[in-house]
Amino acid sequence: xxxxxxxxxxxxxxxxxxxxxxxxTTGISVFLLVAFGMIASASVSGDNLTSVDLALSxxxxxxxxxxxxxxxxxxxxxxxxxxxxxxxxxPRRLPVLWSKSLVAGSAAFVTMTAGAFxxxxxxxAVLNDELGAVxxxxxxxxxxxxxxxxxxxxVAVLGVALGILVRSSAGAIAILAALLLIVPGLAALLPESIxxxxxxxxxxxxxxxVMMLTPADGAxxxxxxxxxxxxxxxxxLAAAAYRLKTSDA
Numbered sequence: 001x002x003x004x005x006x007x008x009x010x011x012x013x014x015x016x017x018x019x020x021x022x023x024x025t026t027g028i029s030v031f032l033l034v035a036f037g038m039i040a041s042a043s044v045s046g047d048n049l050t051s052v053d054l055a056l057s058x059x060x061x062x063x064x065x066x067x068x069x070x071x072x073x074x075x076x077x078x079x080x081x082x083x084x085x086x087x088x089x090x091p092r093r094l095p096v097l098w099s100k101s102l103v104a105g106s107a108a109f110v111t112m113t114a115g116a117f118x119x120x121x122x123x124x125a126v127l128n129d130e131l132g133a134v135x136x137x138x139x140x141x142x143x144x145x146x147x148x149x150x151x152x153x154x155v156a157v158l159g160v161a162l163g164i165l166v167r168s169s170a171g172a173i174a175i176l177a178a179l180l181l182i183v184p185g186l187a188a189l190l191p192e193s194i195x196x197x198x199x200x201x202x203x204x205x206x207x208x209x210v211m212m213l214t215p216a217d218g219a220x221x222x223x224x225x226x227x228x229x230x231x232x233x234x235x236x237l238a239a240a241a242y243r244l245k246t247s248d249a
Contacts, residue, residue, distance in 0.1 A: 003089060003090055003095075005095055005099075008090055008095045008096065008099040009099045009102060009103065011089075011099070012073075012096070012099040012100050012102075012103045013103050015073075016073055016100075016103050016104065016107065019072075019076075021069075021072060022069065022072075022073075022107075025065055025066075025068060025069040025072070026066075026069065026107070026108075026111055028065050029062045029065035029066050029069070029108075029111065029112065029115070029152075030062075030111055030112070030114070030115040030118070032058045032061045032062045032065060033056075033058040033059060033062040033112065033115040033116065033118075033119050033148075034058070034115055034118050034119045034122055035058065036057050036058025036061065036119075037054065037055040037056060037057055037058050037119030037120070037122060037123040038119070038122045038123055038126055040054040040055075040057040040058075040123070041054045041055060041122075041123030041124070041126055041127045041128065042123075042126040042127070042128060043128065044057075044128065050134060050213045050214070051120070051123060051124055051127050051133050051134050052120065052134060052140075052141055052144045052145070052211075052213045053211075053212065053213060054123055054127075055116075055119045055120040055122075055123035055124070056116060056119065056120075056144065056145075056148050056211050058119065059116075059148055059151070059152065059208065059211060060180070060181070060204070060208075062112065062115070062152060063151070063152055063155045063180055063204065064176070064177060064180060064181065066108045066112065066152050066153075066155050066156045066159070067155045067156065067158060067159040067173070067176040067177075067180065068159065068173050068176070069104065069108065069156055069159065070104040070105075070108070070155070070156035070157060070158065070159025070160040070161075070162075070163065071159040071160070071162055071163040071169055071172035071173050071176060072159075072163070072169055073100050073103070073104050073159075073160055073163065074100055074104075074159060074160035074161065074162065074163020074164045074172065074240075075162075075163030075164065075166070075167055075168055075169040075171075075172050076163070076169060078163075078164075078167040078168070079168075079169060093244050093245055094241055094244065094245060096244070097160075097161075097164055097237070097240060097241055097244055100160045100164070101157045101160045101161065101237065104156040104157060104159065104160045105153045105154065105156050105157040105160075106153070107156070108149075108152050108153045108155070108156035109149045109150060109152070109153030109156075110149075112148060112149045112152035112153065113145070113146060113148070113149025113150075114149075116145045116146075116148040116149055117145055120136075120141075120145055134213070140213045140214070140222075141213065143210070143222060144210070144211050144212065144213050144222075147210030147211050147222060147226060148210075148211045150210065150226060151207045151208065151210055151211065151226060151229065154207065154226075154229060154230060154233050155176075155180075155207070157233050157237070158176065158179075158203075158232070158233045158236055159172060159173075159176055160240075161233065161236040161237045161239070161240040162175050162176055162236060162240075164240040164243070164244055165236065165239055165240040165243055179203050179204070180203065180204045181204070183202055183203075183204075184199070184202050184204055184205060187199050187202060196218055199218070200218055200219050200220045200225070201220070201228055203229055203232050205219070205220075205225070206220055206225040206226070206228035206229045206232075207225060207226060207228075207229030208225070209221065209222050209224070209225025209226065210222040210223060210225055210226040
């Protein structure tokens with residue numbers, strides 16, 4: 001029986017949705033986004049902060065969570081040995097990578113976009129009185145909320161690519177955490193001239209620019225930043241595709 005692209009996607013969705021870890025990790029991701037947004041909106045104040053910035057303050061932890069979800073989907077079958085059966089059923093191999101990426105990215109985009117809007121609504125309801133609220137109709141608000149979903153969806157795809165590239169859930173999660181959390185901190189320790197030059201182009205900083213209502217000094221423009229982050233994701237997917245195609249399972 002011929003395996004179609006739709007059949008591969010359907011198979012990957014079945015694997016993805018049938019795992020308890022999928023729903024637990026997705027639930028944690030949404031919870032972190034909404035809970036941290038509410039806490040920040042109620043308690044934090046600052047001249048350069050907007051209600052959107054505060055509502056999306058949980059996006060860093062949510063990114064790590066959805067990235068873990070992607071890494072588990074990408075590397076999980078290597079851990080159990082089921083990848084051999086998957087590649088035997090799909091001998092061309094690359095459709096497996098594209099299908100896993102599509103499933104993880106789409107699921108993360110839908111749930112995290114809903115989470116971003118929920119965080120904004122909940123945060124606006126408990127907003128610190130010292131801050132002025134903004135509405136969905138204000139400039140940049142919809143872009144920031146939709147951008148949060150796009151960024152977090154791409155993080156999930158990055159997790160899938162890393163999982164297939166290194167073939168280890170733990171290894172992929174460690175690399176993802178380093179890229180999103182540790183590397184920006186290390187860059188801040190560099191001489192100021194070097195740090196200012198490279199910091200906007202680091203993965204989490206570039207991708208996070210799309211969620212800023214007003215770009216910070218030195219930051220990339222919103223869509224330019226997301227494009228840079230997408231470039232990192234595409235490069236990692238290319239590396240994962242090469243290894244998947246040229247090496248044994």
